[in-house]
Amino acid sequence: MENQFERWHPVSQLAYYVFVFGISVFIMHPVITGISFISAIFLGIVIDRKRFLKMFICLYIPAVIAGIIINPLFSHEGVSIIWYFPDGNPLTAESIIYGVMAGIMIGSIFTFLFSFNKVMTSDKVMYLTGCVLPYIALVISMVLRFIPEFKHHLSEVLVARKCIGKGLNEKNLMKKIRNACTVMSIMATWAFESSVDKSDSMRARGYGICRRSSYSIFRYTKKDIVIIAVILAACGYMVYAIMSGAVYVQYYPCFKMEQSKIAAGFAYFLYAAVCILPVFDIWMEERVWKSLQSKI
Amino acid sequence: MQYYIISLIIIVLSMIPFFLMFERRRPQAREIVLIAVLVGITVLARSVFFMIPFFKPMLALVIISGIGMGYETGVLTGTLSAFMSNFIFGQGPWTPWQMFAMGMVGFLAGIIFSKKYTYEKYKYVVCIFGLIATVVIYGVIMDTASVLMYTGNITVSSFAAAYISGIPVNIIHALSTVLFLALLQKSMIKKLNRIKTKYQI
Numbered sequence: 001m002e003n004q005f006e007r008w009h010p011v012s013q014l015a016y017y018v019f020v021f022g023i024s025v026f027i028m029h030p031v032i033t034g035i036s037f038i039s040a041i042f043l044g045i046v047i048d049r050k051r052f053l054k055m056f057i058c059l060y061i062p063a064v065i066a067g068i069i070i071n072p073l074f075s076h077e078g079v080s081i082i083w084y085f086p087d088g089n090p091l092t093a094e095s096i097i098y099g100v101m102a103g104i105m106i107g108s109i110f111t112f113l114f115s116f117n118k119v120m121t122s123d124k125v126m127y128l129t130g131c132v133l134p135y136i137a138l139v140i141s142m143v144l145r146f147i148p149e150f151k152h153h154l155s156e157v158l159v160a161r162k163c164i165g166k167g168l169n170e171k172n173l174m175k176k177i178r179n180a181c182t183v184m185s186i187m188a189t190w191a192f193e194s195s196v197d198k199s200d201s202m203r204a205r206g207y208g209i210c211r212r213s214s215y216s217i218f219r220y221t222k223k224d225i226v227i228i229a230v231i232l233a234a235c236g237y238m239v240y241a242i243m244s245g246a247v248y249v250q251y252y253p254c255f256k257m258e259q260s261k262i263a264a265g266f267a268y269f270l271y272a273a274v275c276i277l278p279v280f281d282i283w284m285e286e287r288v289w290k291s292l293q294s295k296i
Numbered sequence: 297m298q299y300y301i302i303s304l305i306i307i308v309l310s311m312i313p314f315f316l317m318f319e320r321r322r323p324q325a326r327e328i329v330l331i332a333v334l335v336g337i338t339v340l341a342r343s344v345f346f347m348i349p350f351f352k353p354m355l356a357l358v359i360i361s362g363i364g365m366g367y368e369t370g371v372l373t374g375t376l377s378a379f380m381s382n383f384i385f386g387q388g389p390w391t392p393w394q395m396f397a398m399g400m401v402g403f404l405a406g407i408i409f410s411k412k413y414t415y416e417k418y419k420y421v422v423c424i425f426g427l428i429a430t431v432v433i434y435g436v437i438m439d440t441a442s443v444l445m446y447t448g449n450i451t452v453s454s455f456a457a458a459y460i461s462g463i464p465v466n467i468i469h470a471l472s473t474v475l476f477l478a479l480l481q482k483s484m485i486k487k488l489n490r491i492k493t494k495y496q497i
Binding site: 184 | 301319328329330331333337339340353376379383384387388445453457475479484487491
């Protein structure tokens, strides 16, 4: 079932993801990156627990570890030297810190991408593209229809080819590829021919006579307006925080964090609030549902 | 990471003119459907061959559509098929880079060959173009992107490491592109030309 976050308007979902991706890529700051990572994990768990945990352990943790290991091997900047590699290059504390931060940042991007792939389905992307580039959106919507149609036709062609002894389960790899290419060519002929039919049918129904209208199932609610306003405000403040140096971190040659406590604290709070917004929404919905259930 | 953002903005900006050009022209229904079919076939081809790692026919098909239909269709087929196939294989920070790289290959194929292409004269040239384009354009762009995405420290050694470790992948990819170009070039371009002359696109 769709959860509350998936029911947001695509524009507010896009705003959310642009904001979190932008901030977590642009600011590599221990607290900010930590907030991104933790809230991305929460979001993943809330959206699809089983698949997320599987992906998290098998893919994301190794990515984080790879990020942590790679940096000290390539970067030898920094003043606090811990050890010397056999080839004489130093291992520095700063490069380790930077590596850990980079690893967590990559991890948080991958973790956000998990929910992004779940939430931003192709119909929403089509809707968003349609607002700006209507013709491209039309092509995208056609492709979305063609892929299953072609797949269906492909399976028919494969069966027919198999009947005449030219299937794809050949031992010889070269022969297999050649057979596959013939199948591709068959598919292309059929697809081109049917494309002409389709476009003629479009023209017969009056394509291009006047402006195209498009149906969309999405509606702005009051919640969406609030969400977008909050995200814009947070965005504005974060830009201010970056410009004023409140969230500035220096990694090389020595690790140094800016000390202006209030401005930075407010930035952390605002960022965390926005990051956790979808999780909070889903959680609130569950609570309301449960409390209503107990009343019945 | 600032490098990643800046380069991302640059590549996105460089793709926008092609989309706007397409929008401005108010394309005919036939053209739209034909581009959608080309993208559909390319995406399908990727999912047919996805069992063999890095053995992708996508670039070959993008080059063919660039040659057959001109650079504009080449760019659109390249960018859109990279974008659409990632709905099946997963979107990520690599998506814009793939779109850009494949669009570039389609663009160059269209610019170089589309006017004067004949099979007899250019069949080997196109295969060599496919080889070079896969390694030099697609391979280098994607390896650069992976440095910018995963390490963030822009040094000669990290780029060298990425390019060297990318060599085997790029070679398999380039060989598959050449193989598919050799096998599909003649029949596909013939079909595209037939559609073009018969229905006057």
